[in-house]
Amino acid sequence: MNIHNAQITVSAVKPTQYPKTGVPEFAFVGRSNVGKSSLINKILNRKSLARVSASPGKTITINFYDIDETIFLVDLPGYGYAKRSQDEVRSWGDMIESYLSARPQLKQIFLLVDSRHAPTKDDIMMLEWIRTVRPDEPVVVIATKLDKLKTSEIEPNLNLIYEKLELNEDDILVPFSTKDDEGKATVWDMINMLLA
Numbered sequence: 001m002n003i004h005n006a007q008i009t010v011s012a013v014k015p016t017q018y019p020k021t022g023v024p025e026f027a028f029v030g031r032s033n034v035g036k037s038s039l040i041n042k043i044l045n046r047k048s049l050a051r052v053s054a055s056p057g058k059t060i061t062i063n064f065y066d067i068d069e070t071i072f073l074v075d076l077p078g079y080g081y082a083k084r085s086q087d088e089v090r091s092w093g094d095m096i097e098s099y100l101s102a103r104p105q106l107k108q109i110f111l112l113v114d115s116r117h118a119p120t121k122d123d124i125m126m127l128e129w130i131r132t133v134r135p136d137e138p139v140v141v142i143a144t145k146l147d148k149l150k151t152s153e154i155e156p157n158l159n160l161i162y163e164k165l166e167l168n169e170d171d172i173l174v175p176f177s178t179k180d181d182e183g184k185a186t187v188w189d190m191i192n193m194l195l196a
């Protein structure tokens with residue numbers, strides 16, 4: 001995709017605020033600090049369209065990025081951030097789940113996990129939840145921060161993710177890094193394929 005114009009359209013906290021245009025959407029979910037906002041910037045070649053932070057919990061609304069009025073990339077708040085109250089965690093869970101489960105134009109949910117670590121309990125729960133709401137689709141997992149691994153760690157770490165998340169041969173695991181172009185073309189290929 002040749003991007004001319006990428007801009008944030010809506011920061012939403014409830015369904016009535018979601019865009020009403022109906023163009024296809026692609027959502028990025030995952031643990032807080034895993035690199036969702038960074039990935040969106042990277043694939044759009046933008047430095048700071050999506051707000052990024054070294055401390056977790058940066059994105060607190062559902063942010064819709066309008067790409068040439070053709071698609072929306074959707075940046076979701078992360079889960080698993082310890083410094084949140086029970087009430088916050090619950091209302092965020094509701095907010096994320098109500099978007100992900102009731103959005104006909106949502107073409108794909110991309111689940112991001114940190115390539116350095118084994119998937120957390122929350123990652124596993126999120127993946128299981130994705131499978132229940134989208135039972136007939138392959139799952140797409142993106143392993144972020146690949147640049148932080150030594151070459152010798154890449155294969156074992158990816159295998160561990162594959163195993164812990166119980167991925168099968170139809171599912172897709174994409175290694176990704178913002179420090180180089182690892183994974184960027186694959187993410188675009190998948191978006192374009194789903195649009196075709």
Ligand SMILES: Nc1nc2c(ncn2[C@@H]2O[C@H](COP(=O)(O)OP(=O)(O)OP(=O)(O)O)[C@@H](O)[C@H]2O)c(=O)[nH]1
Binds near residue numbers: 036
């Ligand atoms: N080295 C490296 N750092 C990364 C990469 N992706 C993200 N980061 C860093 O990880 C931190 C968190 O990135 P964000 O993009 O804000 O993460 P997020 O998932 O949007 O976090 P929340 O909004 O809190 O849910 C930032 O310091 C980023 O610079 C990567 O591929 N490589």
Ligand SMILES: [Mg+2]
Binds near residue numbers: 036059076
């Ligand atoms: Mg973010």
